[in-house]
Amino acid sequence: xxxxxxxxxxxxxxxxxxxxxxxxxxxxxxxxxxxxxxxxxxxxxxxxxxxxxxxxxxxxxxxxxxxxxxxxxxxxxxxxxxxxxxxxxxxxxxxxxxxxxxxxxxxxxxxxxxxxxxxxxxxxxxxxxxxxxxxxxxxxxxxxxxxxxxxxxxxxxxxxxxxxxxxxxxxxxxxxxxxxxxxxxxxxxxxxxxxxxxxxxxxxxxxxxxxxxxxxx
Numbered sequence: 463x464x465x466x467x468x469x470x471x472x473x474x475x476x477x478x479x480x481x482x483x484x485x486x487x488x489x490x491x492x493x494x495x496x497x498x499x500x501x502x503x504x505x506x507x508x509x510x511x512x513x514x515x516x517x518x519x520x521x522x523x524x525x526x527x528x529x530x531x532x533x534x535x536x537x538x539x540x541x542x543x544x545x546x547x548x549x550x551x552x553x554x555x556x557x558x559x560x561x562x563x564x565x566x567x568x569x570x571x572x573x574x575x576x577x578x579x580x581x582x583x584x585x586x587x588x589x590x591x592x593x594x595x596x597x598x599x600x601x602x603x604x605x606x607x608x609x610x611x612x613x614x615x616x617x618x619x620x621x622x623x624x625x626x627x628x629x630x631x632x633x634x635x636x637x638x639x640x641x642x643x644x645x646x647x648x649x650x651x652x653x654x655x656x657x658x659x660x661x662x663x664x665x666x667x668x669x670x671x672x673x674x675x676x677x678x679x
Contacts, residue, residue, distance in 0.1 A: 574604075
């Protein structure tokens, strides 16, 4: 991740240009995702606090059991951590899921019951419900995996400032380009914290109880 100072509409802010991990079966690619975070952020959270919160996308996709799952209704009232990635990813996606799984294991049972981790596929052609079920099960069977039409997924990602591009398969070089950020939505569906690639277990572990307590920075 690269942090640079940018001028946006005449207001000094910090722009996060998210580069995402080398992702591809035999080649690699990355995407740039744009976020604007508070230029004088509170020290309360380890995640980057956005100047303008996102609304949780009201998108309906297919879950790992093959059933329709609406993101807003299915995670209503929960602290929801949303990530876009794909199961064949060799690096950033498994690392992020492993980090979130390890974080969940540090929470009390009462805390964990209030948190949903949602993995939305950026490679839905290969990430069938069965594939997502098996892959996410390696990390935490309670993680929610969603797949569906690429255009629908891309629109949901774009609404959160996350870039994903259609997978390409050229001469055996299969490439998937996607942003690597985790967006945290509070119980009211407001997403104002972003966690860039490389966020650690202690950082998530620090912020989650604060978010569950309704702290807003």
